[in-house]
Amino acid sequence: MRALTVTPGTRDSLRLDPDFPEPDEREGGLLVEAVAVGVCGTDREIIAADYGEAPPGDDRLVLGHESLGRVVEDPTGQFKWGDLVAGIVRHPDPVPCANCAAGQWDMCRNGQYTEHGIKGLDGFARDRWRIEPGHAVKLDQTLGLLGVLLEPTSVVAKAWELIDRFVERDPWEPENVLVTGAGPIGLLAALLGKQRGLDVHVLDLATDGPKPQLTHDLGATYHSKPVHELGFAPDLVLECTGAAPVVFGVMDHVGPCGIVCLTGVSTGGHQIPVDAGALNRALVLENNVVFGSVNANARHWKAGADALSSADRKWLTRLITRRVPVEHYAEAYAPPRADDIKVVVEFAER
Template structure:
């Protein structure tokens, strides 16, 4: 089985390994065939040796935290063979902290969490991987070309959730939103803003390229000068 790996902390140690072992059953009951992985700034920083942590007892870390796969087998019945699935990246710490104890491990307080492809868990940039049912997110078949964007979309959804929780502390009826940057995260933020029927304004430095049209396609206004 092939896998894309690095030696954490060693700059430019990125390697395609041809004989990576099959995923261990301990990783989860759901066996998945990889279809695609996303690549973001986090991956670039791990390849540069800035951070990253291999699983215990291993020297290399399989990259890939933005996942899309197709279920090969699931004896638990959570998903069916052929279903599209994405993996939850972060797993709770074993202690657990107060947040991990109530399944809010994205807000882990003691830093003992693990993350696929980043910290202590093998990533999804391998031909096959396994998931525990709790960390498997089934996707609509219509998302076959973009399902790997679920992870970055979840980051933006969490930000919107916090914004709205804070806003509800008082009478709050927002009409517009300004998003700085039209990279993938900015575009996803604009998408969720448009879904909330806000007047969305996106500020970016680029005057050419695909960004202006992508922003307009989301129903937002694109700016390159002062807003």
């Protein structure tokens, strides 16, 4: 069986192992044949040895947390042969903490959770993988390869759920949202914003390539200027870049009673001048909310599956800008090209 593996802690150790063992039944009763995995910055950071943790007793980790596969067998009968599924990435810690015990492992408090392809669990970049049926999410069969977008969609589904909770504090209802960053997370966040009937604005540095047109075709407004030059104060913000100037810019320019959700992870090591006192004053006096959101639990994965099922297939197809056969995996995990949005590695034949 083929598998894409790395040695955590060893830089540039990614390889295609042609004789990787078949998945052990202890990984779960549901056996799935891989169709594809998505590539994201997390994968490249693991390859660069920034983090990553192999399963206990192993020195190599199977990469891949953005999954898509077809069911081969399910002894529980919850799924049938050929069902299109994705595997939930994070699993609860063994203690478990109060949140994990309640099924909200995305909010784990003690850090002992595990994650497929990232932390302590082999990932989905292999010909076949196993998972517990309760950690698999069924997708609309008509999505086909587009189902590989579920993991990033689950992340923004959680972000939107949390925004909705904060919105409930006021009789006032927001009318617009600013999404910063037009990568996969940003464009999918914009998609869910349009599905909520909001006036969506997307900000990104790119002035050509697919991003401006994808935003336009979604029915949203595209901007390639600094936040302070937008000419309006957004009601809601989903920050998807992690770029420090953008993060502080949206915090400083969100409207009264506005809500800022931070989903981008900053790299650190960059210093920018910030008037912390003025920012604090504005946030307090305008009753603003700023919060971070990462990962997702089963509820968000199912919400993401519903969002993809309702989306325009032609628009979603354009998010996948490169499809790379697993034999040419190095092309997929190389530094992204200027016009890349989502790159996927295909295991099954097209």
